[in-house]
Amino acid sequence: MKKILKMAALAVVGATSIIGLASCNQEQTGFDTTKEIKRYTRDTSSGTREGFFEKIGYADASKSNSAIPGAIEVGSNGVLLTSVQGDEYGIGYVSLASVTSDVNAIKFEGVDPTEENVNNGTYKLTRNFNYITRTQDDMSDTEKALVKGFLLYVNSKEGLAIIKSNDGIIAADAISNASSFQTLVDLPENSDVKAQCQATTKTTIYFGGSTSVEKIAKSLTEAFSKVCSGFDYSHNHTGSSDAYKRTQGSDKDSQNKLHVGFLSRDIKITGEEPASENTYGKICVDGIAVIVNKANTSVTNFTAEQLKKIYSTDKIKWNEIA
Numbered sequence: 001m002k003k004i005l006k007m008a009a010l011a012v013v014g015a016t017s018i019i020g021l022a023s024c025n026q027e028q029t030g031f032d033t034t035k036e037i038k039r040y041t042r043d044t045s046s047g048t049r050e051g052f053f054e055k056i057g058y059a060d061a062s063k064s065n066s067a068i069p070g071a072i073e074v075g076s077n078g079v080l081l082t083s084v085q086g087d088e089y090g091i092g093y094v095s096l097a098s099v100t101s102d103v104n105a106i107k108f109e110g111v112d113p114t115e116e117n118v119n120n121g122t123y124k125l126t127r128n129f130n131y132i133t134r135t136q137d138d139m140s141d142t143e144k145a146l147v148k149g150f151l152l153y154v155n156s157k158e159g160l161a162i163i164k165s166n167d168g169i170i171a172a173d174a175i176s177n178a179s180s181f182q183t184l185v186d187l188p189e190n191s192d193v194k195a196q197c198q199a200t201t202k203t204t205i206y207f208g209g210s211t212s213v214e215k216i217a218k219s220l221t222e223a224f225s226k227v228c229s230g231f232d233y234s235h236n237h238t239g240s241s242d243a244y245k246r247t248q249g250s251d252k253d254s255q256n257k258l259h260v261g262f263l264s265r266d267i268k269i270t271g272e273e274p275a276s277e278n279t280y281g282k283i284c285v286d287g288i289a290v291i292v293n294k295a296n297t298s299v300t301n302f303t304a305e306q307l308k309k310i311y312s313t314d315k316i317k318w319n320e321i322a
Contacts, residue, residue, distance in 0.1 A: 031088075031297050033319040039071040039311055040083050040092035047240030047265030048077065048212050051127035052093045052288050053311075056304040061311060070314040075239075076211040081291070088295045089318065091310065095212035095264060096287030097167035105289040107301040113289040118169050125288045129168060129213050130263045132280040134247045139259065142196060142203050146231050147259055149185070149193035150205065153224045154283060156181035162223055166216045168284035181227060199230030208236040209243030209261035212286065217262050240264050244273040 042049035044063045053061040061067035074080045077098040084090040085102045096113055099105045105113050108125045117123035131154075133147050153159045157178040164170055185194045196203075207217055214237040221233040236256065243261025245251045252258075267273050267280050290302055298318055306321050313320075 031295055031318075033298050034317055035089045037310055037316050037318055037321075038087050038090040039068065040080050040087075040090055041068055041071045041073055041311070042077075042080060042093075043073050043075050043239060045239030045241040046212075047127065047210050047263050048093065048095055048288060050240075050265050052125070055125050055127075055288070056307045056311075058308045058311065068311045071311065076237075078211070084291050084293055088293045091290070091292050093288055093290050096169075096289045097215065098212065099289050099291065102294065103291040104294055104296060105291055106299055108290060109303055110301055113287050115167070115169050115287075118285060118287045119172065123287055125290070126285055127265050127288065129210070129216070129283040129286050130265070130267055130280060131283055132209075132243050132247050132261045132263065132267060132275055134252065134257075134259055135276045135279060138248075138252065141192070142230075143205065143259060145192040145196040146203055146205050146228070148190070149197055149228055149231070150221070150224055150260065151281075152184045152190065152193060153181050153227070154220060156184055158223065158227075159220060162219050163216055163284050166219050167286075168216050169286060170284045193228075196230040197228035202230055202232040204232045204234055205259045206234050206236070206257060207260050207262070208238060208246060208256075208258045210240040210264040211237045212240075212264035213237075213262035213283070216283070237262075243267075244275060248275055248279070249273070 044065070050062045053059055058067070065071070065073065072083070074083055077094045080092045081094050081098055081100065081103060084092045096118070107113070108123065111117050111123045113123055113125070118126050136144060139147065155178065157175055157180045159181070160170055160175045160178050164175065184190060185197065207221060214235065218235055221235070225231050225233060240263040242251070243258070243263045244267065246254070246256050246258040247261045264286065267275055269275055290307065292299060310316060310321055
């Protein structure tokens with residue numbers, strides 16, 4: 001009888017050990033919501049930052065780091081993406097065009113961040129991608145023709161297809177309704193562009209501004225260089241605020257000057273960016289995606305109120321955001 005009781009006791013101990021091990025393994029492999037949220041943000045020159053904070057109702061944080069105490073500032077969409085990818089308890093926001101399968105893009109107000117939902121208007125965390133150029137007086141005739149040709153290419157059938165293939169969001173019928181680049185170049189009013197695109201001497205046009213638009217911009221310039229022999233290009237993307245500054249603003253004649261700048265937000269025409277008429281326009285629409293680490297299984301949706309709480313509160317934990 002004693003032997004039976006001893007064996008039963010050992011069985012209970014063994015079972016308890018197995019249960020304890022299973023519980024321990026679950027804690028080790030599960031997402032710990034008692035951990036502090038590591039909040040990543042773009043720098044104050046970023047159009048993505050401005051668009052994100054304005055859309056969640058926290059515009060005070062657009063240009064002020066004191067409004068997001070303890071947040072970690074990074075200089076580009078790419079760095080923010082890899083930061084969250086490598087931080088189990090991280091959160092951030094990036095251009096929808098920048099999102100990869102290495103992170104989880106979370107619903108905003110119950111809607112998935114997809115191209116379809118941006119186009120149909122149900123996903124509200126969006127902004128425009130825009131461009132701005134130097135004024136005509138600040139470019140040579142050759143530069144003017146090449147910038148004009150580049151913008152023709154952007155709006156051609158070929159250019160719009162490149163924008164779309166690089167995750168820029170455009171209207172469904174935009175490509176089918178657009179003219180080919182060759183058709184546009186052959187128009188009499190574009191003879192200056194045609195001449196430069198047949199030239200044997202290359203002229204470098206400088207591009208920069210938003211890092212969110214960088215992938216689209218580089219793809220467009222590479223493709224344009226193949227159909228315009230007189231065109232060469234150089235890129236220096238440092239943030240949306242430098243687009244105006246380096247084309248028409250305080251740095252337009254510096255060593256960092258640009259012929260074409262890109263912004264991942266609207267230009268502040270009536271504010272600090274009084275751009276000259278006919279020097280700016282829209283390229284496409286983009287979403288802003290809220291991202292977390294792949295290991296984070298605790299969230300599937302964020303409201304604007306929750307995101308404001310996360311970014312305005314230092315040392316907030318994942319189980320405190322409900």
